[in-house]
Amino acid sequence: MLSIDQVSVSSKEKKIVNHVSLSIREGEWYALVGQSGSGKTLLSQAIGRMLPANLQVHGNIRFNEQDLMSLTAKEMRSLRGKKISYIFQDYQGSFTPFRTIGQHFDEYQKVHDISDASTRLNQAVEALHSVGLEESLLKRYPFQLSGGQLQRVSIATALLLSPDLIIADEITTALDSISGHKILELLARRQKESGFAILFITHDWRHVRRYANHLAVMKEGQIVEAGQKDQILSNPQHEYTKELIKAAPTLQRSVLNIRKGVTI
Numbered sequence: 222m223l224s225i226d227q228v229s230v231s232s233k234e235k236k237i238v239n240h241v242s243l244s245i246r247e248g249e250w251y252a253l254v255g256q257s258g259s260g261k262t263l264l265s266q267a268i269g270r271m272l273p274a275n276l277q278v279h280g281n282i283r284f285n286e287q288d289l290m291s292l293t294a295k296e297m298r299s300l301r302g303k304k305i306s307y308i309f310q311d312y313q314g315s316f317t318p319f320r321t322i323g324q325h326f327d328e329y330q331k332v333h334d335i336s337d338a339s340t341r342l343n344q345a346v347e348a349l350h351s352v353g354l355e356e357s358l359l360k361r362y363p364f365q366l367s368g369g370q371l372q373r374v375s376i377a378t379a380l381l382l383s384p385d386l387i388i389a390d391e392i393t394t395a396l397d398s399i400s401g402h403k404i405l406e407l408l409a410r411r412q413k414e415s416g417f418a419i420l421f422i423t424h425d426w427r428h429v430r431r432y433a434n435h436l437a438v439m440k441e442g443q444i445v446e447a448g449q450k451d452q453i454l455s456n457p458q459h460e461y462t463k464e465l466i467k468a469a470p471t472l473q474r475s476v477l478n479i480r481k482g483v484t485i
């Protein structure tokens with residue numbers, strides 16, 4: 222469904238993402254890991270044409286047989302949210318403090334041409350229920366919600382229009398570990414129900430181990446290794462992947478388990 226072919230992202234000074242290729246299939250949970258600054262976020266922003274204005278992108282990005290690089294800005298805006306949605310680490314930044322949660326939903330729906338007010342309300346209530354939240358939250362302001370609740374609202378909004386691909390960029394980093402765990406369990410449940418694919422950017426190997434089917438390892442703007450998660454965890458080829466796995470102590474046990482044939 223998503224095919225990235227020889228994509229580079231450059232500033233005037235340097236190439237930051239360097240000829241990256243990867244493809245994500247329907248319903249897949251595709252993890253992208255790698256050191257800080259390796260270009261994971263910029264690559265994910267390039268997909269939705271959300272890059273900062275000082276950066277240029279080259280290469281081919283196809284989504285459901287559509288060439289994303291050739292879409293107009295308007296076509297791209299309509300595709301974002303409907304077909305490809307983002308969930309960010311900085312969920313606070315996704316909300317305007319003086320607007321209620323209901324007004325956030327309403328605005329998002331209006332941008333996507335849902336013109337009937339009662340349809341918008343019903344859809345928002347259903348979306349909140351689907352992430353385990355009460356309808357009464359619609360009247361509240363973002364500061365009246367916990368971090369976990371706000372991130373649930375972000376997920377509900379991202380899933381509102383039933384996209385085919387969710388891009389989730391370190392979505393649990395700002396949460397405590399229990400809230401983070403609940404958020405990922407929720408995302409996994411919604412994925413089972415709806416069948417969307419996820420590009421999942423993370424530093425946490427425990428999350429890779431638990432949720433991903435596929436894995437790509439990025440270093441200094443390039444993908445150094447990609448493949449089925451179990452295969453890479455049990456038999457990493459690149460030195461950098463080996464180093465990363467070694468640096469994640471809890472993963473060591475899991476790798477041993479894979480080698481012994483225990484499912485992780």
Ligand SMILES: Nc1ncnc2c1ncn2[C@@H]1O[C@H](COP(=O)(O)OP(=O)(O)OP(=O)(O)O)[C@@H](O)[C@H]1O
Nearest residue numbers: 232237256257258259260261262263264273275276
């Ligand atoms: N607008 C920009 N102009 C120039 N360089 C940028 C810009 N945005 C990001 N960079 C640089 O590009 C590199 C890659 O950034 P990116 O945010 O994609 O890394 P990352 O792998 O997502 O890191 P992290 O895991 O810390 O989020 C970094 O060195 C960053 O400083």
